[in-house]
Amino acid sequence: MFQGWGNRILVLNSLQAINDLIEKRAHKYSNRPNLVFAGELIGLNQTVTWLPYGERWRAYRKLLHTALSPVQVKEYHSMQEGIAVSLCKGLLDKPEDFMHLVRMSAGRIIIAITYGIPDTPAQEEYISDGARAAETFARSSIPGKYLCDLLPFLKYAPSWVPFQREAREARELLMGIRRRPFEHVKRNMKSGIALPSLVQNLLSSPPEDVPSSEFEHRVFLVAGSMFGAGFETTLGTVLSFIMAMALNHDKQTKAQAEIDAVIGGDRLPTIQDSPSLPYVNAVIKETMRWQPAVPMGLPRHTFEDDVYGDYYIPKNTTILPNVWAIAYEANDKYDPEAFIPERFLDDTQDIPDPLTWIFGFGRRVCPGRYLAENSVFILAATILSTFDVLPPEDDKIVQEFRQGIGRTPKPYKCRIVPRSGAKARLIESRASNSNA
Ligand code: HEM
Numbered sequence: 001m002f003q004g005w006g007n008r009i010l011v012l013n014s015l016q017a018i019n020d021l022i023e024k025r026a027h028k029y030s031n032r033p034n035l036v037f038a039g040e041l042i043g044l045n046q047t048v049t050w051l052p053y054g055e056r057w058r059a060y061r062k063l064l065h066t067a068l069s070p071v072q073v074k075e076y077h078s079m080q081e082g083i084a085v086s087l088c089k090g091l092l093d094k095p096e097d098f099m100h101l102v103r104m105s106a107g108r109i110i111i112a113i114t115y116g117i118p119d120t121p122a123q124e125e126y127i128s129d130g131a132r133a134a135e136t137f138a139r140s141s142i143p144g145k146y147l148c149d150l151l152p153f154l155k156y157a158p159s160w161v162p163f164q165r166e167a168r169e170a171r172e173l174l175m176g177i178r179r180r181p182f183e184h185v186k187r188n189m190k191s192g193i194a195l196p197s198l199v200q201n202l203l204s205s206p207p208e209d210v211p212s213s214e215f216e217h218r219v220f221l222v223a224g225s226m227f228g229a230g231f232e233t234t235l236g237t238v239l240s241f242i243m244a245m246a247l248n249h250d251k252q253t254k255a256q257a258e259i260d261a262v263i264g265g266d267r268l269p270t271i272q273d274s275p276s277l278p279y280v281n282a283v284i285k286e287t288m289r290w291q292p293a294v295p296m297g298l299p300r301h302t303f304e305d306d307v308y309g310d311y312y313i314p315k316n317t318t319i320l321p322n323v324w325a326i327a328y329e330a331n332d333k334y335d336p337e338a339f340i341p342e343r344f345l346d347d348t349q350d351i352p353d354p355l356t357w358i359f360g361f362g363r364r365v366c367p368g369r370y371l372a373e374n375s376v377f378i379l380a381a382t383i384l385s386t387f388d389v390l391p392p393e394d395d396k397i398v399q400e401f402r403q404g405i406g407r408t409p410k411p412y413k414c415r416i417v418p419r420s421g422a423k424a425r426l427i428e429s430r431a432s433n434s435n436a
Contacts, residue, residue: 007150008317011296013325015352021308022300022321022361030363033301033318036155037146041167043174044137048225049298053363063222064367067113067198073370076113077271080375083108084382085268085429086119091387092423095416099239102379103131106235107227109375114226115181116197122184129177130227136170137228138404178224199223230368233293234375236408240291241284241380245389246397246414248339252389255283255341256419259385265421268429269381271374280381282341287380288354289327290339295407297321297360323357386422390415 012018022029031053032045039045048064051057066072083105090101107127108119117123140146146163148154157164188194189203202219206212245252258279263269274281300319307313328336331351334343343351355373359366366372383389391397392413400410 008314009320010313010317011320011322013322015326015357017308018321018326018357018361021306021313022319025306026362028302028304028306029300029319031301031303032364033299035140036148036152037163037167038137038140040155041148041164042136042140042170044140046221047228048222048367049229053303060218060222060225061367063198063202063218064225066201067226068367068371070370073374076109076371077374079112080109080378081268081270081382083112084378085426087379088382088386088422089426091383091416092418092426095387096413098242098414098416099411102238102242103127103235105379106231106238106375107131109234109371110227110230111181112197113371114198114223115185116188116195116200117181117184118195122181126177126181126184129180130231133174133177134228134232135404136173138232138402138406140170174224178220182220182223198226226368229366230372232406232408233368234372236291236293236406237288237372237376238379239409240293241287241376242383242389242414242416243397243399243409243412244283244287244290244339245384246391247399249390251283251286251339251341252384255280255384256388259381263385265425268425269378269385271378273381274374274377277381278345279341280384281377282344284376284380285344285354286339286341288358291401291407291409292323292327292354292358293406293408294358294360295322295324295327296405297323298364298405300364321361326352326357327354383416386419386426388417388419390417 012021032050034040034052035044035050039050044050045052048057048060051060086108087101087105090104091098094101104124104127107130108123111117111123111126111130115126117126148157148163154163159165159168182199185194185197185199186203189200194200199219202222203216206215210218258277259269262276263273269277297320300321302313302315302317302319305313305315330336331343331349333346333349334340334351343349344353355369359369359372392415397414398410398412400412401407402410
């Protein structure tokens with residue numbers, strides 16, 4: 001437990017403690033800390049992710065569920081497969097642009113589901129805007145980064161104080177960024193040309209017990225939360241996967257051999273193939289373990305005093321579920337520093353499956369996890385099926401990561417070379433799916 005300036009932070013370093021507290025005592029551990037800078041001054045505490053636990057949060061999660069439930073995400077398979085194909089076609093033309101292409105693919109999946117906006121210049125603009133907003137949020141939501149988070153009375157500081165100016169600019173940027181795609185859908189709905197999406201679906205059938213302007217505002221905020229929470233995490237995971245493949249050629253070859261044996265050379269993988277590709281899934285789990293996208297989880301805040309073993313945990317303590325410690329837990333057989341997917345296929349080991357901890361815990365577990373699992377799988381499997389990922393000419397792969405709440409690789413280089421027959425398979429494949 002760290003204490004200072006009236007703030008207490010408790011870091012949970014074991015899955016046992018995280019499950020005992022955040023899962024089993026969810027009624028005490030489901031709140032988020034109030035971030036003064038990012039939450040109050042920028043407006044992050046209006047998003048599902050940072051909303052205090054309570055009725056409003058519950059209502060927002062319900063709205064999200066309409067787009068992200070395990071049943072609903074099946075509707076997106078062909079759109080996600082189409083985007084994976086477009087990514088690989090882009091890689092054929094400009095392999096050196098892989099970071100930008102993956103970024104666009106991660107964004108397109110979320111924009112398609114949230115706003116139903118297809119592949120147009122407007123879509124590209126919304127993705128670039130969303131990425132800028134996600135970066136602003138990531139920078140500003142590290143607990144304690146700004147003095148006003150430690151000394152909340154500073155939020156009343158005059159407007160010329162640098163952090164106030166920064167907050168104002170970020171707030172305006174953010175509102176504009178969310179407003180544009182939302183208004184785009186409303187315009188398309190008026191003209192009768194809106195494609196199915198979270199926003200279109202919810203605005204078409206407003207509930208009777210909530211005033212329509214209030215409901216529209218809720219939909220606006222919920223839609224904004226999708227990009228904020230789902231973009232950087234998916235992007236970081238896929239970029240870490242590509243880096244892992246460039247660094248571990250033997251694992252890549254093994255995964256490609258599995259795809260070739262199960263799927264053959266005539267077609268590309270689909271999301272339905274996932275259960276038949278255990279090694280590919282182990283590679284993805286190992287990527288998530290090796291570079292967890294949210295290494296310290298998202299913070300929680302205690303509602304009440306609590307006692308756990310010999311520890312007294314006072315009310316209003318910030319709790320950090322340190323999933324990095326779970327990922328890198330010592331193991332006699334498998335070095336946690338090394339990239340070894342086999343650890344997840346070894347029945348003699350009891351290594352926790354990253355899918356049970358990478359997406360968080362308890363009542364605030366990531367609602368986008370079913371969508372994210374499918375996105376990461378299809379982007380990774382399609383790349384494996386069509387390209388060899390190799391180190392750059394000088395053999396130096398920069399392994400540096402941008403640190404915020406999320407962890408995303410900084411720009412790095414690698415060579416992405418088409419495998420034999422890849423071009424033909426990509427051209428023959430589902431040329432383009434409706435939303436892709
Ligand atoms: C690989 C991709 C992803 C990872 C690793 C990830 C991870 C997480 C984690 C660790 C949390 C915090 C949960 C907790 O407090 O215990 C979270 C929350 C959340 N995620 Fe994800 N996520 C991913 C993708 C997505 C996607 C694609 C979406 C939606 C499009 C999404 C939407 C959300 C939302 C809205 C929350 C806030 C939930 C709440 O506070 O009630 N995430 N995610």
